[in-house]
Amino acid sequence: MALTPQWLDELRARVTLSTVIGRTTKLTRAGREWKACCPFHNEKSPSFTVSDEKGFYHCFGCGAHGDAIRWMTDQRGLSFIDAVQELAAEAGLEVPRPDPRAAQAAEQRSGLHEVMQAAQDWFVANLQGAGGARARDYLKMRGIDAHTIERFGFGFAPPDRNAMKAALGQFDEALLVEAGLRIEAEQRENYDRFRDRLMLPIQDARGRVIAFGGRILDAEKKDAPKYLNSPDTPLFDKGRTLYNLHRASAASRQSGSVHVCEGYMDVIALAAAGxxxxxxxxxTAVTEQQIELLWRLADKPVLCFDGDAAGQRAAIRAATRALPLLRPGHSLQFATLPAGMDPDDLLRREGRAGLDKVLAAASSLLEVVWSHEQAALPLTGPEDKAGLKARLMAHVEAITQQDIAALYRREWLDRFSALAFPKREKAEWQPRPPQARGGKRQPFGKPAILPLLPGTAARLNRDGAARQDPLAAAVIAGLARHPDQVGRHMEALLRLAGADPVLAPLVDGLLHMGETGPGGAAMPALLDAGGAGPISGTGKILPPPGNASFSFLQEGTDPVSAREDLAEAVALLAERPALEAAIAAVTARFDIDPEGAFAEQQRLRKRKLAFDVRLGQMAKKRAVEAADDQVDTGAGQRSSPGAQETG
Structure with a gap:
């Protein structure tokens, strides 16, 4: 379809903008223009203007602006092509169709639309006739009034197998089958799909009937499904369609939200409640395409599923399908209904106030996945807890947006650490020598209490147990300064303790600090044992030979940045023993497999080089930041009145 700018300008010229907008928004004449309260945000004084001469609307309150096409897409929720087609039909313009196959497909869909509308008219007439008495009684029992019946287009399909064929005899049998209204049988006569059911039309974003849903009325028919939908057709794709979208689109512009229920009767119950x-x-479960449709209406749709097991399974399926699609500002929320109740049940029992309470307590997507995985299996041992962590990290891997994935990882790891390593009663920790590991704890004696005062910084010196390993000294001191991060790096620390007996007692102290929290004598004793001691004065880091200053050892560093740099340093430190062991192992293989060993050695050396480069970059990053701080300080001093030179 080729829509030239000239053709679109002609379409805009033929459409009266105030007429289009006036169908859903009350306009008041204001000179040569029109005014109204803005339909895109809540306001009491009109700031929304419509100009037929200029061909656009504008809100001076929220900035909404556009022409007739933009109105149809933003306020009605239509796609661009659907908006153009609807306006063109109103203006008497033929939409260009240069592709013969596209024109043929459009003609076919046009014929199917006529069939579906004829079927809808027939269903509505049946409901009002003598044969629709049971269906009317059911609606009355459900408390559905005449206005709701007319608004949502309730109808009735009689029990006869060929009633529709007789009623819609003006259409070919093949067209009825293609529309999903009749079922084609190989060995016998075709028959009507919907029989003895309360009928509801399913409409597209433009309000055209594209499918039907039917609810069974005879509860004795155990072999028949309670609800029956049309099959997929050229008009209807159930995975890309949301029931009531054409009505909800306009309403969501006012409310700023959209609520997702399991079925159409729930939607109708919510609409009746306002x-x-x-x-x-x-x-079916909410699909990726339906999530994208929902995000056109609201940034955080609220999924309001039944409180039974099936409803909760549908909720977690929707959550996991949304994870790869997440983007800044867009997510899902989940309102959990009382067990065994749907929205209609809740409204009948507690009214609108009860439902509003449930909706207001909606949980985030992050919370729903965490709660589901935590409750999935008993957490009776370390293996079970490790399984929980593995499942959570698998969900993180599914998130394609890196910033969101990092935030989910941090939040879930923090929760996991609090769950797996709960804080115990605070006790004083004493470092123990490597030879004491495996036996009873051997205290060094009561360490001096050297509190970290404001303006104090850690100083890496030559006398600690980690003095020969600057990276290890920095990590130990960094975790001592940020004890809330110990649980996050539990696995890496345990591997490090197993690989290096010199660092094992320091790791033991860190784990103890992670359980009991910072404070008391534990921190200065650990800093001293790890090669870091508190000093006062300028607050500068004075690293030992060969070491560089890391952000997580500096006073005044942004906490988020410090923790991320600390996490990377821990990862590098934990990787190093395995990398060195792999290099040693491949070197030993040269005698039996020189070619393979050489190739593997080159790969490992490249990784070792990348390791060293990244470590240098982290140090350089801090050096640059420190230089910038010095320049800023100098500039501030030069600009101060007291710093001016006198002649």
Whole structure:
């Protein structure tokens, strides 16, 4: 379809903008223009203007601006092509169709639309006739009034197998089958798909009937599904369709939200209670395409599924499908209904106030996945806890947006650490020598209490147990300064303790500090044992020979940046023993497999080089930041009145 700028300008010229907008928004004449309260945000005084001469609307409150096409896409929720087609039909313009196959497909869809509308008219007439008495009684029992029946287009399909064929005899049998209204049988006569059911039309974003849903009325028919939807057709794709979207689109512009229920009766119950922005998937779990449709209406749709096991399974399926799609500002929320209740049940029992309470307590996507995985299996031992962590990290890997993935990882690891390593009663820690590991703890004696005063910084010196390993000294001191991060790096620290007996007692102290929290004598004793001691004065880091200053050892560093740099340093430190062991192992293989060993050695050396480069970059980053701070300080001094030279 080729829509030239000239053709689109002609379309805009033929459409009266105030007429289009006036169908859903009350306009008041204001001179040569029109005014109204803005339909895109809540306001009491009108700041929304419509100009037919200029061909655009504008809100001076929220900045909404556009022409007739933009109105149809933003306020009605239509796609660009659907908006153009609807306006063109109103203006008497033919939409260009240069592709013969596209024109043929459009003609076919046009014929199917006529069939579906004829079927809808027939269903509605049946409901009002003598044969629709049972269906009317059911609606009355559900408390659905005449206005709701008319608004949502309730109808009735009679039990006869060929009633529709007789009623819609003006259409070919093949067209009825293609529309999903009749079922084609190989060995016998075709028959109507919907029989003896309460019928509801399913409409597209433009309000055109594209499918039907039918609820069974005879509860004795155990072999028949309670709800039956149309099959996929050229008009209807259940995975890309949301029931009530055409009504909810306009309502969500006002409310700023959209609510997702399990079925159409739930949507109708919410609408009757005044929640007009409700939609429902077509009897399946929410799909990726439906999530994208929801995000066109609201940044954080609220999924309001039944409180039974099936409803909770649908909720977690929707959550896991949303993870790869997450982007800044867009997510899902989940309102958990009382067990065994759907929205209609809750409204009947507690009214609108009860439902509002449930919706207001909606949980975030992050919280829902965490709660589901935590409750999935008993957490009775270390293996179970490790399984929980593995499942959470698998969900993190599914998130393609890196910033969001990093934030989810941090939040879930913090929660996991609090769950797996709960804080115990605070006790004083004493470092023990390597030879004491495996036996009873051997205290060094009561260490001096050297509190870290404001303006104090850690000084890496030559006398600690980690003096020959600057990176290890920095990590030990960094974790001592940030004890809340110990649990996050538990696995790496345990591997480090197993690989290096010199560092083992320091790791032991860190783990103790992670359990009991900072403070008391533990921190200065650990800093001293790890090669770091507190000093006062300028607050500068004075590293031992060969070591560089890291952000997580500096006073005044942004906490988020410091923790991320600390995490990378821990990862490098934990990787190093395995990397060195791999290099030693491949070197020993040269006698039996020189070619393979050489190739593997080159790969490992490249990794070792990358390791060293990254470590240098971290140090350089801090050096640059320190230089910038010095320049800024100097500039501030030069600009101060007291720093001016006198002649």
């Amino acid at each position: 929640i007009e922005d409700a939609v429902a998937p077509m009897g």
